[in-house]
Amino acid sequence: MDWGALHTILGGVNKHSTSIGKIWLTVLFIFRIMILVVAAERVWGDEQDDFVCNTLQPGCRNVCYDHFFPISHIRLWALQLIFVSTPALLVAMHVAYRRHEKKRQFRKGDQKCEFKDIEEIRKQRFRIEGSLWWTYTSSIFFRLIFEAVFMYAFYFMYDGFRMPRLMKCNAWPCPNTVDCFVSRPTEKTVFTIFMIAVSSICILLNVAELCYLLTKFFLRRSRKVGNSKQQPNHENKEETKQNEMNELISDSCQNTVIGFSS
Amino acid sequence: MNWAGLYTVLSGVNRHSTAIGRIWLSVIFIFRIMVLVVAAESVWGDEKSAFTCNTQQPGCNSVCYDHFFPISHIRLWALQLILVTTPALLVAMHVAYQQHQEKKLLVLTGHADAKHMEEVKKHKMRIAGSLWWTYVCSVVFRLLFEAVFMYIFYMLYPGYQMMRLVKCEAYPCPNTVDCFISRPTEKTIFTVFMLVTSGVCIILNMAELVYLVVRACARRS
Numbered sequence: 396m397d398w399g400a401l402h403t404i405l406g407g408v409n410k411h412s413t414s415i416g417k418i419w420l421t422v423l424f425i426f427r428i429m430i431l432v433v434a435a436e437r438v439w440g441d442e443q444d445d446f447v448c449n450t451l452q453p454g455c456r457n458v459c460y461d462h463f464f465p466i467s468h469i470r471l472w473a474l475q476l477i478f479v480s481t482p483a484l485l486v487a488m489h490v491a492y493r494r495h496e497k498k499r500q501f502r503k504g505d506q507k508c509e510f511k512d513i514e515e516i517r518k519q520r521f522r523i524e525g526s527l528w529w530t531y532t533s534s535i536f537f538r539l540i541f542e543a544v545f546m547y548a549f550y551f552m553y554d555g556f557r558m559p560r561l562m563k564c565n566a567w568p569c570p571n572t573v574d575c576f577v578s579r580p581t582e583k584t585v586f587t588i589f590m591i592a593v594s595s596i597c598i599l600l601n602v603a604e605l606c607y608l609l610t611k612f613f614l615r616r617s618r619k620v621g622n623s624k625q626q627p628n629h630e631n632k633e634e635t636k637q638n639e640m641n642e643l644i645s646d647s648c649q650n651t652v653i654g655f656s657s
Numbered sequence: 658m659n660w661a662g663l664y665t666v667l668s669g670v671n672r673h674s675t676a677i678g679r680i681w682l683s684v685i686f687i688f689r690i691m692v693l694v695v696a697a698e699s700v701w702g703d704e705k706s707a708f709t710c711n712t713q714q715p716g717c718n719s720v721c722y723d724h725f726f727p728i729s730h731i732r733l734w735a736l737q738l739i740l741v742t743t744p745a746l747l748v749a750m751h752v753a754y755q756q757h758q759e760k761k762l763l764v765l766t767g768h769a770d771a772k773h774m775e776e777v778k779k780h781k782m783r784i785a786g787s788l789w790w791t792y793v794c795s796v797v798f799r800l801l802f803e804a805v806f807m808y809i810f811y812m813l814y815p816g817y818q819m820m821r822l823v824k825c826e827a828y829p830c831p832n833t834v835d836c837f838i839s840r841p842t843e844k845t846i847f848t849v850f851m852l853v854t855s856g857v858c859i860i861l862n863m864a865e866l867v868y869l870v871v872r873a874c875a876r877r878s
Binding site: 414417418425426430437448560561574578579589 | 666719
């Protein structure tokens with residue numbers, strides 16, 4: 396599985412995400428995909444070869460393995476990660492569509508177009524408002540749904556998140572009840588709990604991002620309503636611009652090395 | 658996605674680190690991650706397949722292996738390295754945020770030309786103000802993770818030494834059974850090596866913390 400390709404695709408979306416979205420993406424790649432690739436795949440590598448049953452009956456081992464592991468943890472996690480990262484592509488498509496529209500406007504020589512050249516259009520970061528806000532919010536909502544569904548699927552299929560050492564199997568052709576032993580159960584339990592914990596963190600991040608977007612939306616709306624009630628004047632805009640500048644200067648003057656001539 | 662991806666992310670942070678921070682990063686990548694990938698993984702590769710117990714009882718091998726190795730050294734080290742390198746991302750995020758603020762300031766003051774924007778991207782941030790606090794927090798977290806993992810190692814594998822023979826009596830093994838570990842001496846050598854480099858990294862982190870605090874106090878006075 397080429398997770399590198401997914402990283403390339405999602406890195407592009409990163410530019411148009413909120414800060415929480417960027418943190419979510421980092422957590423996804425470092426704590427989930429990297430752990431999956433670096434560690435978990437090794438732990439589950441010999442899961443079928445080292446699944447041993449206390450019987451010489453041919454076929455019993457295969458049947459019992461299939462009975463207790465309908466789908467391996469590794470495959471479930473890979474599917475979960477793919478599904479959870481895919482809604483970001485909705486956002487990527489919407490951004491690409493907007494860019495395409497802007498390029499079309501630019502080429503037609505539209506007076507309203509504020510860009511100097513095509514390169515600027517390509518590099519511009521779109522603000523999350525209007526229809527892009529709806530797309531972005533839907534993508535987060537879908538992410539949440541997929542995470543929750545997979546966590547439930549895990550819990551349902553494996554009866555809690557613990558991997559037992561011994562399983563008793565009586566599927567045909569096993570004679571009566573047979574003891575079957577799982578390989579590396581403790582290590583598997585540790586990794587399962589780790590992945591569940593990180594999945595929960597991702598769910599929290601998504602909920603936080605959703606709240607942030609909703610708050611921003613309502614604030615913007617109330618500001619618009621407030622502005623339309625006052626007399627529209629340029630002095631208000633100049634004041635807010637000066638306030639913003641003062642804030643930025645006080646934030647960054649401790650760390651800036653270059654000086655700017657005013 | 659592999660260690661090289663992590664390297665790309667972290668070398669970006671390298672630019673804004675102190676000199677000790679850069680040494681720490683080199684030690685991490687050369688003496689720990691590279692050794693882990695090149696050597697340790699081949700030594701532990703056959704840890705389960707070559708773990709042999711003196712019995713033909715099916716399942717006894719698996720159960721005894723699980724009893725003595727709840728989590729393999731290799732996985733513990735991989736987790737340790739990932740968790741220890743991650744606090745540097747806090748610094749990377751803070752630096753990116755500050756660069757974003759500087760760019761906004763440039764736009765507002767009307768200096769938003771390509772040359773100034775490039776300068777913002779390339780110049781080295783001074784570790785002062787809120788960035789100092791983020792940096793110090795990241796070093797503290799690194800120290801904490803290193804210490805926690807060294808303790809976990811000690812708890813799981815007392816004495817850091819790999820025995821040649823372990824005696825196992827978990828069900829379904831009949832009575833007590835002798836089990837033999839593969840390549841115990843080589844594993845002990847690598848365990849001690851990784852432990853020593855971990856100790857060196859802890860010392861580097863402490864030195865960096867002291868350096869930052871002393872610099873901050875000197876700047877204040």
